[in-house]
Amino acid sequence: MRIRRWISIMSAILLFNIVLLASCQQTTTQTVSVPVPTITVSDADKLISENVGNQDFVILDVRTPDEYTTRHIAGAIDISYESAQFKNDVAKLDRNKQYLVYCQTGVNSAAAAQIMAGLGFKDVQDITGGYAAWVQAGYMTCGCPGTVINQ
Numbered sequence: 001m002r003i004r005r006w007i008s009i010m011s012a013i014l015l016f017n018i019v020l021l022a023s024c025q026q027t028t029t030q031t032v033s034v035p036v037p038t039i040t041v042s043d044a045d046k047l048i049s050e051n052v053g054n055q056d057f058v059i060l061d062v063r064t065p066d067e068y069t070t071r072h073i074a075g076a077i078d079i080s081y082e083s084a085q086f087k088n089d090v091a092k093l094d095r096n097k098q099y100l101v102y103c104q105t106g107v108n109s110a111a112a113a114q115i116m117a118g119l120g121f122k123d124v125q126d127i128t129g130g131y132a133a134w135v136q137a138g139y140m141t142c143g144c145p146g147t148v149i150n151q
Contacts, residue, residue: 036113039125041137044100047125048075051098058093060101062086062112063131067104073134074142081108091119098123106130 039047051057052075059076061068068078079089081103090112093099099121103109106129113126127134135141 036110036117037125038110038128039100040128041134041139044102044125044127044134045139047100048073056097058097058099060099060112061131062101062103062109067131071141071143073102073131074140074144076102081112086112087115087119090116093121095119095121098125100125100127102127102134103130105132 047057048059059073061072061076061078062081063072063078064080064082065078068076068080072078079086083089099113099116101109101113101116101124103112106126109126109130113124116124129136131141
């Protein structure tokens with residue numbers, strides 16, 4: 001009787017270990033990172049000035065709608081990176097236009113620009129340091145109404 005019980009326990013332990021090991025196998029997914037150019041706030045200001053009225057140039061604010069409506073770079077539209085719909089909303093944009101992307105500090109805009117590049121956007125630049133660097137450098141901001149794509 002003892003031997004049967006011992007065999008049953010050992011079988012259960014062995015089965016448990018096999019299941020445990022099988023669930024721990026690592027699967028690797030290779031993602032290709034597309035480099036996204038960054039741009040300084042001074043070069044971004046120059047780029048904006050050169051493209052006033054250009055329908056093929058878009059300033060994209062990826063901060064939250066609250067941050068955007070408080071103050072933003074004039075002419076920017078807002079698609080919040082934090083929205084669950086971000087990727088779907090940004091995918092609706094024209095991939096052939098030129099995009100200047102920013103967030104509060106440059107972290108989310110770098111990720112957003114990376115997503116855009118992965119979706120096939122041809123010309124995306126990320127403002128280094130984001131909106132905080134823009135304000136710190138003394139460039140103009142707008143508290144005017146704008147376009148919020150997602151809430």
